[in-house]
Amino acid sequence: MTFQTYDCLQMLPIILLSLSGIALLFLGFQKSRALLLPATLLFLVIAFVANFLDWGKTYMYFRDMLLVNNLAMIFTGVVLLSTFMVVSLSGSLADDEDAQPAEYYAILLFSLVGAIMMIGFENLIMLFVGVEILSVAMYILTGSDKRNLRSNEAALKYFLMGAFATGILLFGIALLYGATGSFVLSGIGNYAHSATNAGGSMLLFYVGMFMLLIGMLFKVSAAPFHFWTPDVYDGAPSLFTAYMSTVVKTAGFAALLRILSVSFSGVYDFWWVAMAVVTVLTLLIGNITAVYQASFKRMMAYSSISHAGYLLIGLVGLSQASKPAIAFYSLAYSLSTIAAFGVLMLVARNRPLNAAVFGDQTTLARTDEHYDAFNGLARKNPLLGFVMAVSMLSLAGIPLTAGFWGKFMVFSAAADRGAVWLLVVAVLMSAVGIYYYFRVVIAMYFREGQTDTIRVAPFYRIVLIAATVLTLALGLLPNLFQGLI
Amino acid sequence: MNPSLSYSLLFVAAALFSIGLAVVITKRHAVVVLMGIELMLNAVNLNLVAFSQYDPSRLQGQVFSLFVMIVAAAEAAVALALIIQVYRHVKTVVLDELTDLKQ
Numbered sequence: 149m150t151f152q153t154y155d156c157l158q159m160l161p162i163i164l165l166s167l168s169g170i171a172l173l174f175l176g177f178q179k180s181r182a183l184l185l186p187a188t189l190l191f192l193v194i195a196f197v198a199n200f201l202d203w204g205k206t207y208m209y210f211r212d213m214l215l216v217n218n219l220a221m222i223f224t225g226v227v228l229l230s231t232f233m234v235v236s237l238s239g240s241l242a243d244d245e246d247a248q249p250a251e252y253y254a255i256l257l258f259s260l261v262g263a264i265m266m267i268g269f270e271n272l273i274m275l276f277v278g279v280e281i282l283s284v285a286m287y288i289l290t291g292s293d294k295r296n297l298r299s300n301e302a303a304l305k306y307f308l309m310g311a312f313a314t315g316i317l318l319f320g321i322a323l324l325y326g327a328t329g330s331f332v333l334s335g336i337g338n339y340a341h342s343a344t345n346a347g348g349s350m351l352l353f354y355v356g357m358f359m360l361l362i363g364m365l366f367k368v369s370a371a372p373f374h375f376w377t378p379d380v381y382d383g384a385p386s387l388f389t390a391y392m393s394t395v396v397k398t399a400g401f402a403a404l405l406r407i408l409s410v411s412f413s414g415v416y417d418f419w420w421v422a423m424a425v426v427t428v429l430t431l432l433i434g435n436i437t438a439v440y441q442a443s444f445k446r447m448m449a450y451s452s453i454s455h456a457g458y459l460l461i462g463l464v465g466l467s468q469a470s471k472p473a474i475a476f477y478s479l480a481y482s483l484s485t486i487a488a489f490g491v492l493m494l495v496a497r498n499r500p501l502n503a504a505v506f507g508d509q510t511t512l513a514r515t516d517e518h519y520d521a522f523n524g525l526a527r528k529n530p531l532l533g534f535v536m537a538v539s540m541l542s543l544a545g546i547p548l549t550a551g552f553w554g555k556f557m558v559f560s561a562a563a564d565r566g567a568v569w570l571l572v573v574a575v576l577m578s579a580v581g582i583y584y585y586f587r588v589v590i591a592m593y594f595r596e597g598q599t600d601t602i603r604v605a606p607f608y609r610i611v612l613i614a615a616t617v618l619t620l621a622l623g624l625l626p627n628l629f630q631g632l633i
Numbered sequence: 634m635n636p637s638l639s640y641s642l643l644f645v646a647a648a649l650f651s652i653g654l655a656v657v658i659t660k661r662h663a664v665v666v667l668m669g670i671e672l673m674l675n676a677v678n679l680n681l682v683a684f685s686q687y688d689p690s691r692l693q694g695q696v697f698s699l700f701v702m703i704v705a706a707a708e709a710a711v712a713l714a715l716i717i718q719v720y721r722h723v724k725t726v727v728l729d730e731l732t733d734l735k736q
Contacts, residue, residue: 273697280704287711297722301731304715308666308728311708312657315673318701319650322680322694326643329688331697379734 159209159216160198161224162261164191169257176250181242188235188253195260196228212332213271220268222475223402227263230394230482231256236611237490238387240497252292256391259285263399267406272321272331275403279317279367282399283310286392290384302383309366309376317363323356333410340414350415357412357419364407368400370460371429374453381449386496386517389445390489393452394482401459405474408466416466423464428573430457435577438584444492445517447584448485451543454581455481458558461574465562473557476629480550480622484539487615490608491536495521498602522588524597532602533592535612542619544585545578550622557626642683649676663716663726667709674705 168191175184199221206217235256241249262281269275287310291303325331327350328339343350362373369377381389412419434454441447459477462470496517526533542551555578559571591597604612622629649672656669678698685694716726723731 273700276697277700277704280708284704284707284711287715291715291718294718297719298733300715300719300722301733304663304712304719304731305728305734307708307712307715308657308663308670311667311670311712312673314708315650315653315657315670315677318674318677319680321697322646322677322684325681325694325697326684326687329684331693383734 159214160201161195161228162264164195164198165257165261165264168195169254169261172250172254172257176248176254181249184249184253185235185239185242188257189232191257192228192232192235196225196232199224199228208270213274214265214268215270216268219471219475220402223267223398223478224264226475226479226482227260227267227395227398229479230398230486231260231391233483233486233490233611233615234387234391234394236607237390237486237493239605239608240493241387246295247292252289255285255288259289260395263395266399267402269403269406270333272324272333275407276314276318276321278399278403280314282396283314283367286310286388286396289388289391290380292388293385296383298383299385302380305376305383306380309380313363313366313373316359316366320356320359320361320363323352324360325356327353327356333407336411337414340412344414354415354418357415358422360407361404361419361423364400364404365426368397368404368456368459369453370426370456371433371453372426374430374433374456377453378446378449381452382443382446386445386489386493389448390486393448394478394485397452397456397459398478398482401456401463401474401478404463405471408463409471413466420464420466423460424567424570427457427460427464427570430454430460431573431577435580435584439580441584442519443517444519444521444588447519448488448492451581451584452485454577455543457577458555458574461562461567461570462558464570465558465565465567467561467564469564470558470561472629473554473561476550476622476626477554477558479629480542480554480619483615483619483622484542484549484551487535487539487612487619488543490612490615491532491539492517494532494602494604494608495525495599498600519587519591520597522591522597523595523599524592525599526592527597528599528601531609531612532604535616536592537589538616538619540585540588542623544582546582548620548623550619550626552623553626642679646676646679646683649673649679661728663712663719663728666728667712667716671705671709674701677701 172188175187202216203221208215235253241247241252259282262278265274265278266282269278287303287307290306291300293299324336328336330336366373381393384392431454434450434457438447438450438454441450459474462474499521538549542549545551545555559574562570653669653672653676656672657666660666660669678701681694681698685691688694720726
């Protein structure tokens, strides 16, 4: 295999995002911060367009390091779209004296490079490097609110848990390398097929596989490896919580989907029980603990754990159908989560009352993100109420929203494999989910509150509306998206 | 290549990994936990280099271990920055005393 020059030119999103991250760092030298947000959005749009240039083709880049096909392009599109939305909700950073928006945007773009590597990796080196680029960037962004102890504490805990998980992931990769002599996914897959047919001991392979899976499940916060999630999501600034719970999860599941379908599909009988147990645990813990949360932000953390459970169902029922199902679910979940966090940030910012009462910042952060903060929101702010209601409905999986079709596709992928008991648990847990998602809707529409009219910047408003419209459009016409894959 | 040599290397690597794991789980000082994590990563490096002697193309495992070292250095830099930042707030880096996020 020879090195071809077009290789470099075609891997455009990664290159563009790296370069534009560096460009943003230089833009940060300017006094004016007004340019940073539009520049970041422009870079993301360019990367989004560049991503789809190769539509319909399949390429292997850099000597079997990265694979780009339609599925990878769709996942990349989802993470780029999510980032675009998160960035467009970040207008208040420019007014914050202590914030460093140029650095934050640059780190976001760099972390996207990691996410794209995780989506399309063919060699385990790329998986490792991608996971690390994404994770290290997330550690920094979690701790970006430097004056706030909660943010710093969350960052430190996230780091220690994340690095621990990386250690386990790496040991798994090393053992797989020892067993198969290859880091390439298809090489590992060939070994799995031939070794199971030949018989003999595959202990090293199985131990490596499970350590690799445990490391990845840590990153996507599946139970019983989820314990870091509530603290980290709660402590991080809401903007970056929105990013973490969408982009990191999408990339993590794309990576799991790739490695399970290419490398480990030959030993499906061996891992599916373990994954099914993890799925049930994740669904139970995520949904039931979410019911008891008083803070909306903490509820969203547990909700992200429960959605990891639904996505895992798609992996347990691994088949050709689960690929578009997981992609669609990630898109639906990302849209509603970001819209919900967008409304939360507006509401939390518009409650200066508590600051006067309680004084210190930790109390402020807690009371502002409670369910009570939403009381009576919809009366004075019908738009925000509607956006929030649609995202809650979509997260709960009510028909006519994208979330319903996401759940439907994932469940039907698992039903084809005959895992009916898993679906029973999942449907029961969705019913539990309706309870805590509707608490917000009830607070907004039926409770008395003293919310004033909240001023929303025009662009912010457009993004919230676009997310809502897209959620409803995908709920009414899911074939729009399905036809693409 | 002598296979018994490689087996003993694997045992050393597994022992190092277990020691690192034990340190991460039992110690409460953030810097010591970081040291445990580094130990785990170095166990992986040893494993990778040991396995790469069976690899016909030889270099893959060794190249991977270089990547691991570089990333571990970057991680350590971020970790120390975070630890210093926490220390400025509460004058301690003992993890059990950081309970602000617990409800």
